[in-house]
Every structure is written in C-alpha cells, then in structure tokens.
Amino acid sequence: MPERNMEFGKYGARGVRGHQAVAHRLDTLAGFVSTPVTVRRGLLARLHYLTRSDRARAAAREAGLTVTDRTLRAWLDGSRNPSRQNLERIETAYRAVRRRNVARHLLARLNRQGRGTRVEFHPLDQSQVGGPRRRAVTYRTLNVRRWDRVVAAWAAADDGALDEAWINDATVDLGSQWGQYEYITAIGFAA
Structure with a gap:
C-alpha cells in the first residue's frame, strides 16, 4: 500500500x-437550512430547530449554545439580536445537532x-x-x-x-x- x-x-x-x-x-x-444565519429567516429556522423540544435544547447546550432561555425567547420574538459570536455558536450548534439527528437515517x-x-x-x-x-x-x-x-x-x-x-x-x-x-x-x- x-x-x-x-x-x-x-x-x-x-x-x-x-x-x-x-x-x-x-x-x-x-439538508441544512440554506438561508444564512445572518438573515432573520435563517436565524429563526435554526433557533426553532434547536428549541423545539427538551431533547433538542439539551443537544444544543451540549454543542455549545449556552445562553439562557430568556435570551433565546428575546432572539425568537425579535426584541434582541444575537452578537456575531453568538451567531457563530448558533450555526455550530445547529450543524452539530442536525448531523447527530440525521446520522442514523443517512447510515441506513x-x-x-x-x-x-x-x-x-x-x-x-x-x-x-x-x-x-x-x-x-x-x-x-x-x-x-x-x-x-x-x-x-x-x-x-x-x-x-x-x-x-x-x-x-x-x-x-x-x-x-x-x-x-x-x-x-x-x-x-x-x-
């Protein structure tokens, strides 16, 4: 070899x-979300994916998104916007959780x-x-x-x-x- x-x-x-x-x-x-995280629609899609259940929230925290529930609600309702570092954390956590969720199906x-x-x-x-x-x-x-x-x-x-x-x-x-x-x-x- x-x-x-x-x-x-x-x-x-x-x-x-x-x-x-x-x-x-x-x-x-x-099949990741194609809209960038910097656009409101892309941010909301990722946040909804990461917060739709307790299991998803736990996986997001494990993947590095360690903000309070109050901050997440503020981001979701649009009263506050995440910083550049938090946008990167959201993207990283979203990709990690999405990969983990689709891995079993993709393997089959x-x-x-x-x-x-x-x-x-x-x-x-x-x-x-x-x-x-x-x-x-x-x-x-x-x-x-x-x-x-x-x-x-x-x-x-x-x-x-x-x-x-x-x-x-x-x-x-x-x-x-x-x-x-x-x-x-x-x-x-x-x-």
Whole structure:
C-alpha cells in the first residue's frame, strides 16, 4: 500500500482530500437550512430547530449554545439580536445537532441493508502539471458497503477520524491504486 501524499500540489495538481469531499456530500444529503444565519429567516429556522423540544435544547447546550432561555425567547420574538459570536455558536450548534439527528437515517440509506452505495471518484486536476510528471489517473467507481465509521466521524465533526475511516473503509478497496484517489476533484454518490 503506498504512503500518503506529503507534498500534494508541488507540481501543479489541484484537488481536495477525499474525506473533505465526502463530508461536503454528506452535508448536502443532510439538508441544512440554506438561508444564512445572518438573515432573520435563517436565524429563526435554526433557533426553532434547536428549541423545539427538551431533547433538542439539551443537544444544543451540549454543542455549545449556552445562553439562557430568556435570551433565546428575546432572539425568537425579535426584541434582541444575537452578537456575531453568538451567531457563530448558533450555526455550530445547529450543524452539530442536525448531523447527530440525521446520522442514523443517512447510515441506513448508505448501507442499504448491506448492498452499499455506488461512489464515483473524479480524479484530481492535472491540467497544470508538466507532461513528464503527469500520472494516468482515470474516473473510477466503487461500491462502498461499510459506511458506519465514516458517518460516525462525520456526525462527530472529527476530521482526522473521517480521513482514517474513508481511507481504511472505502478507498483501500480500490486496490493498489487507492493512493491516486487520496486527492480528487469531486466525489459523487446518491443515497
């Protein structure tokens, strides 16, 4: 098994780490509120999501939103606006709670009772790499059957664990070519 790329982009190749592309795709599948938190509608949507039940409130506090109920009511009725730091905390707490809530459902969709999900690997962009240093990397597909560690690391927002899970549970099944797909331009899968 080849080692990981240590100096990616040294000769002009462009792309993102595979686990970052997977995290972005899972975020898309999770269906976050698209309106920014800085807009009143986006703020209200996030606050309603975080305060709709006692369990949601406890998860929001655990995720870092530690304001009083009085402050939350003032934000909801519009008598006060959250500071920039509190807007960031609301966004962080919303994403953490949303990931935790959809992880189980998303895992079931991706595993599909052991059948897995077909993943498309779009290779890195080598248009800026000189001819002698350009590698022959092609578009590949792979059926990933083990999503448990990947989804758990994504739900916990643990970048290192997500990288390890993606390499060890998915791309290693590409055989000796897995190192060529550590960096990619895009990844695609539908669940």
